[in-house]
Amino acid sequence: MKRITRIACAVLAAVVVAGCTYRINESNIVIARSAPPVDLSVLHAEFPGYRIEPAAITTPDGNRLQSLRFVREDAVATVLYFGGNGYTVARFAPRTLAVYRDLPVNVVLVDHRGYGGSSGTPTVETLMADAGLVHAQVRADPAFAGMPLLLHGHSLGSFMAGHVAAERPVDGVILESSVTTTEDWTAHLRSQQRWWVRALVWRVLPDEGLARMGNSRAVAALDEPALFVVGADDDITPARFTRELFDIAPLAEDRKRLLVVPGRGHQDATDTDAFREAMAAFVEHVVGAAPPTG
Known part of the structure; x- marks a missing residue:
């Protein structure tokens, strides 16, 4: 957006x-975006704590979704990240990994259909269907077996995360810069x-x-822990939308948290110590809860 x-x-x-x-x-x-190939050598140099695994997911209509999986030995959970409009793995993987590098989680990044290294023509309907397919692939991957799976969606990607959380088993969801x-x-x-x-x-x-579209209906059906994040100065998806989603979520107070980050806008609410601290507590809560659904 x-x-x-x-x-x-x-x-x-x-x-x-x-x-x-x-x-x-x-x-x-x-808006589909092209991008140069991912430079794995740069990522290996910048993030030596991860084993980086390129992967491809084939959709039922024959398109190929490019994925990168960042796996670490001390991981206690896996984060499947859905970027916003304009997000490509080649351009934004370093920024996303910088957010998570100090947390004991694997991170899975995927180019949306028609974005970056993924083929096809994107529509809202196909993006939602692809999100469910990606979730199923990650859930079934032996590399991530036995640990919680968390969905993190930003902006347009928050629609995908909410859609998947409403229809499929997940262990926690992070909705960033979303709307009702x-x-x-x-x-x-x-x-x-x-x-x-x-x-x-x-x-x-x-x-x-x-x-x-939006996350009002998905959030109203949530039964897994949720972290709602937004920049206080977000003028694209103002903080009031995230506050409303937080209020809608039918979760006990210890299973949902609202983080409105002062001085941050639409793109940078997670590039903060406030988010890293909130995310560390969220991961600890999810890991300490019931065993992940499978």
Whole structure:
């Protein structure tokens, strides 16, 4: 969702028909990104504590999803990470691994369909289906057997994490910079426009492919521990959405936590000591809970 505010602003500013309803469509949200091949030598040098394993996941329609698995000997859990729009393993793996390098967890990264080294044309529907497939592959991998599996989703990736958590067995979920519903989020986009744009555009709505997306329903069905994270200065997916999701989650107070990081925006809430401390406590809680479902 990194570019959505700029895109929406430009499009809304061009509308000249009074009383218009403008619709945000999938092409505004899901934007395939190419990337150079992953340089494993750089990753090995920067993160010597991990065994780095390239992997490929084939989808039912014949596309190939590129994956990198970072495995460490002292791991007590595995984190399956779903990046936001624009996330590619080649570009952002070092940043993600820097967040987790001091925690005893394996990390699995995957390029979304059509992003980075993965083939195919992305849509919201195919991204959700692929997320379930990736989860199943990781859950069945002998390298991760016997330890909890945690899902971490950022922005667009938080939709994938929430979708999987609602339908499949997981042991914990981290939702970062998420939203309640796409309808709430598009209303926020309109509220950020200048007064004359709001006068012309009475409503901003998601199109049918995006309608009723978001994490409200998934969070309402959560029965695993959850960590909700957002930057206090996030202007793309404001902190109020994450606070609402935290309130919706029907979990005991010791099984959910809200972390609003001061001075951080949409992209950098986890690049902080506050998140690393919260995540360390979250991992400890999950590992100390009931044995992982399988």
